[in-house]
Amino acid sequence: AQSVSQHNHHVILSEAASLELGCNYSYGGTVNLFWYVQYPGQHLQLLLKYFSGDPLVKGIKGFEAEFIKSKFSFNLRKPSVQWSDTAEYFCAATQGSFNKFYFGSGTKLNVKP
Template structure:
């Protein structure tokens, strides 16, 4: 079955530390990949997306993600986090032929000043 997995659901780190969140999916066909973020009290908003082309995509607020097709992965990274990056991060995928988003379980990230 098509699915999306995220690990390390709770991440605590200090400001200026680097962040990497893993996302894996199970599907052998064409996918479109997204990372959404939900800041406390706010709605889900798009950080970045990948459809085709350069597998390294850059998003808002200094985030980037790399699509590695052979590993079925789309990991999110930020070299130096700030307190304002405290949020929940969701990986989401659309599988070929569908326009629904399939979400991972999310990563709750807390950045300590």
């Protein structure tokens, strides 16, 4: 069965610091990858997605992620975080079947002003 791992459970940064959140998946076949964000008190929202093509994908609010097939990774990055980026971030993957998503356990990001 496919699984998704997020090894950073809680990250604390100061504003303007750079961010990288790790995500690894276990499935070796075709995989679609996603990052979702959950701001305090809000529902899960799609941040960005990768299906195929350019392994560097750009999402909303200045976030980007790089798919590295050889490392089974899909790390999320942002060059300069803002206080408003404080949220919980979830990496997710699908194994090609319709919409059966596997989620990581999430990373809580706390950005200090």
